[in-house]
Amino acid sequence: MRKMKVISGFVIGFFVIGLMFLSVSTPMAAPPKGAPAKFKVAFVDFFSGTAAVFGIGGKNTSELLVKQWNKKGGIRGVPIDLVVIDEAGGPKKQVTEFRRLVLEEKVDAVVGYTSSGNSLAIAPVADELKTLTVIHIAGTHQLNDKIGKGGYTFRTSVNQAADSVILARYLMKVMPDIKSIAGIQPDYSWGRDSWEAFKVAMLALKPSIKVKAELWPKLFAGEYSAEISKLMLSKPDVIHSSLWGGDLISFVKQAAPRGLFKQSTVLLSTGEQVLMHVKGIMPDGVVALPRVTAGYFLDPDPEMDPLQKEFVESYYKAYKRYPEYTTYRTYQAWAGLKAAYEKAIDILGRWPTTEEVISAFEDLAYQAPGGTIIMRSDHQAIHGGVIGVTKFSEEYGFPILVDRVRIGAEEITPPFGMKTMDWVKTIK
Amino acid sequence: MVTIIILDGLNYAANLFLVSVGLTFVYGVLRILNISHGALYALGAYMATWLTLLLLKVGLPDILTYFTLLVGAIIIGLVFGPLIERLALRRIYGSDIHIQLLLTYSILLILDDLMKLVWGTDPLFVSEPYSFIGMFEVSGILYPWYNILLMGVAVVFGSFLIWLVRRTRFGKIVVSVIYDREISAAMGVNVGLIFTVAFSIGAFSAALGGAFIAPTIAVVPGFAIEVVVMAFAVIAIGGLGSLEGAALGALIVGLARATSIHLFAELELVVIYLIMVLVLAFLPKGLFGEVEERRI
Incomplete structure (x- = not known):
């Protein structure tokens, strides 16, 4: 019996080694005809x-x-x-x-x-x-x-309009009673286009929405005290921002201790990108997304x-x-x-x-x-996008997005052949 | 509302003054339009933030972070001031302004790359000095004490520089060197040393601005470039080389910007340059441009 086991062990061993040889010695598939060297x-x-x-x-x-x-x-x-x-x-x-x-x-x-x-x-x-x-x-x-x-x-x-439309769609799902919005955007085409698409989408989805403040700090301004004061005094239900990178971190650093994030729900269209850097300074409960991108490192x-x-x-x-x-x-x-x-x-x-x-x-x-x-x-x-709410994670040592929602391509992209902003005005 | 506008305006004025004071000082004393000022400002922010983070890691109490910000600025002033002056600026005193601009711009680019090499491209930031002194309530909203501290630093440092140039022996020697280098040398003044010290104080001023503004922002590569454009607007309004001009220019721009944010937000950016255009249209040398022959 023991001899049988030894023999079968040998046979399996040889088989495995043979397979290894086979896989090593088999050349990679030959390049197709007419292929360049690289x-x-x-x-x-x-x-x-x-x-x-x-x-x-x-x-x-x-x-x-x-x-x-x-x-x-x-x-x-x-x-x-x-x-x-x-x-x-x-x-x-x-x-x-x-x-x-x-x-x-x-x-x-x-x-x-x-x-x-x-x-x-x-x-x-x-x-x-x-x-x-x-x-x-x-x-x-x-x-x-x-x-x-x-x-x-x-x-x-x-395209960029999707970054704004996804936030508008999300808001109508989680805060259908929202009454007012405000925006703080860097003053160049990215900020202007982001806000226009968000405002138009919100007004299309809920025409009674009031716009309480539209603020345009210079790109790379770094100093936002006056804008934060204005946002705090105007008390909107929701603040949308397309600030990014260092500007976004500076804004969060100045706004969070003043309680802006407690007073209003803040939406950050590129918020995910700074999460690994901001560690403890990003408050919990901020709506952030990796723009409209199909992947987030925890989703799927x-x-x-x-x-x-x-x-x-x-x-x-x-x-x-x-x-x-x-x-x-x-x-x-x-x-x-x-x-x-x-x-x-x-x-x-x-x-x-x-x-x-x-x-x-x-x-x-x-x-x-x-x-x-x-x-x-x-x-x-x-493609669709993922959107979530910030929560500091002890496991990762930085805030991650939780309560994530996926919104499909059909809800955030104009139909084939339709101009983007013409479509945003008519979304329902 | 009015209180908030004034506070926001004064806070931005303090920021602007700290950004532009080194620039106007170097021009006033050495007659060099120092484009590398932006890099020195950024170096101050990087060094102060890095040093503070390092010491916080080994258990530095939060209250001492204000001290490390200052030390960071002093290190930059002591190292880069003499280095830039001795290696580069010394060769171009009295040269055409184009040479000055090209040389100092090259220094800016070199220092910008150096910062990337040393600190990488990830944002660097420290919050403790900002959060340690907390907030106070005004007109129903919270306001950071750190903004008030910045105003204090701007006033104290601006006064110190004016005192240094106007009331001290060193200041008088600097004036004589600027006025006539050869006669000063004949009178036994070490002209080279005076230039080095004066530029190092200018470099320290730039770094100090960066160091104390750093706790309110994220320090990232290239962050200073746009800020320094604003500094040029401020000193153009105030008059090149005038410390009082920089202070007044910063105050006007700060208050105008805060007013526009609260009342006509669309005009936030326009208003600053509108003021500059108006001032320069009527006073081409700025508000303090022709008050004195020597501006500091």
């Missing part, structure tokens, strides 16, 4: 100046994904070669940089652009140079006019979603922090690019031309850690 992609985001808070997460994600995917054979056996470029310097510089990337560095595709101004300047040049460009963060709805009729540019996250639950688990764990292992919205949006862009190439290769049985990839990208549904992203034929992706 697939060169530029990632463009801010790594200097105040907007560097956006770029670092994006760069980390790009490097992590390229490394992980290359280990598994890149895109159908073709390794990805990553070039990282700083987005600072304004649209003129970025257009020159884009031309250099395409003409001199010979990149096959470009991923990136956080600034709306830069994205608007790049889209026509991408068409001119016939270079596939995937916009990962820039939110202006004006970009839809430039990319909506085909061309070489895609946007893999919903990593234990229930293998892709989310792999991303959160590997990102934390590599950078000792959890992914936030810029990282998820970067993932959405890279995953879209990869899925489009793979779909085209699978259909054609060879390496595709850029135009063939564009056809494959249109109407493509693909997976990202936050769920399914659908790329419409107008080159605008749609």
Whole structure:
């Protein structure tokens, strides 16, 4: 009996070792016919100046994904070669940089652009140079006019109006009796557009809403005492703010001790991004969201979603922090690019031309850690978003979002072919 | 409401004065329009915040954080003042203003990168000095005592600088050096040393502004650039190089901004530059621009 066990042990052992050999010696799938030796992609985001808070997460994600995917054979056996470029310097510089990337560095595709101004300047040049460009963060709805009729540019996250509409929808679900609102926004296009979409959406959903204050501090003002006094004196039920990064932290630092967050419900459209930094200064009960982004590091639950688990764990292992919205949006862009190439290769049985990839990208549904992203034929992706309320977590050492609600793409995105603000005015 | 507007206005004026005092001092004393002022202001904020956080970690009582803010500013003044003056500015005294602007702008860029290298890009902030002295109630809302403390720091420091330049032997020597370098040297004044000390005081002034404003904000790369643009507006209104002008300019801008926020919020940004345009249209050298030949 014992001899039998030893023999069967040997047999299993040999079988396992054999399998290991097999897996080691099996070459990765051969690249498709006509494939280049490497697939060169530029990632463009801010790594200097105040907007560097956006770029670092994006760069980390790009490097992590390229490394992980290359280990598994890149895109159908073709390794990805990553070039990282700083987005600072304004649209003129970025257009020159884009031309250099395409003409001199010979990149096959470009991923990136956080600034709306830069994205608007790049889209026509991408068409001119016939270079596939995937916009990962820039939110202006004006970009839809430039990319909506085909061309070489895609946007893999919903536009900025969704960040405001999702908050309006959420408010009507959790505070249907709300009577008044106020806003404090940085005085440039992002702040102006955010507030306009929020105010219009609130008035569409509840026409009796009163607007008690609209405040416009200068971008990077840092000092908000007078604005906070005004908000405290006007006592709105809800305060909406699109302040971000250091400005948002400064605002919270000055407003929280004065009791503003106790007096009114505060909504922060980019609040999630600062939570890991603010530690104890963010009060509990603030409504915050990672803009409209399909993923949050606790949602979907990593234990229930293998892709989310792999991303959160590997990102934390590599950078000792959890992914936030810029990282998820970067993932959405890279995953879209990869899925489009793979779909085209699978259909054609060879390496595709850029135009063939564009056809494959249109109407493509693909997976990202936050769920399914659908790329419409107008080159605008749609997906839902997660929204929650801050609560300090002893486990993580910073506030996390609890009581999370998911709101679907259909509630926050205009129907195909409809202009964004025309739609916001008519939402019900 | 009026009380709140005045308080908010004075608070913003104190902020503006602390941001612009170093800039106007260096121009008044050395005749250098120091673009790197913004970086020195940011360095003060970074050093003070970093030092305070470090000492809080090892058990520093909250009350001593005000002291560490001051020490942070002194360190920056002592290290970067002599360094910048000896290595760079010394070579361009009397040069064309374009050279001054290019050189000091280059220093700003170098220091900006240095800060990123040392402190990274994550926000750095300390709240203890702001929260330690608590709040008081006025017109039914809470107001931070720290804002009042900032007003105090602005008044005391501004008075100190005026006293230093006007009433001390050092001030008189500085005046003589600015007036005529060669004769001062012939009279036995160590001209080089006076320039170094004077610029270091200017660097300390910039850093002090950053250090004491830091507890109310998040210190992030590039945060000082926009603030310093405002400082230029203030000293243009007050008159380049005039400490009293900077104080009055800050007061006017602070009160006008607070009034517009409370009554016509759309005009918050416009009102500051509107005042500057109006002042410069009628008094091209600013409010205190022509009161004295030497402005400090």
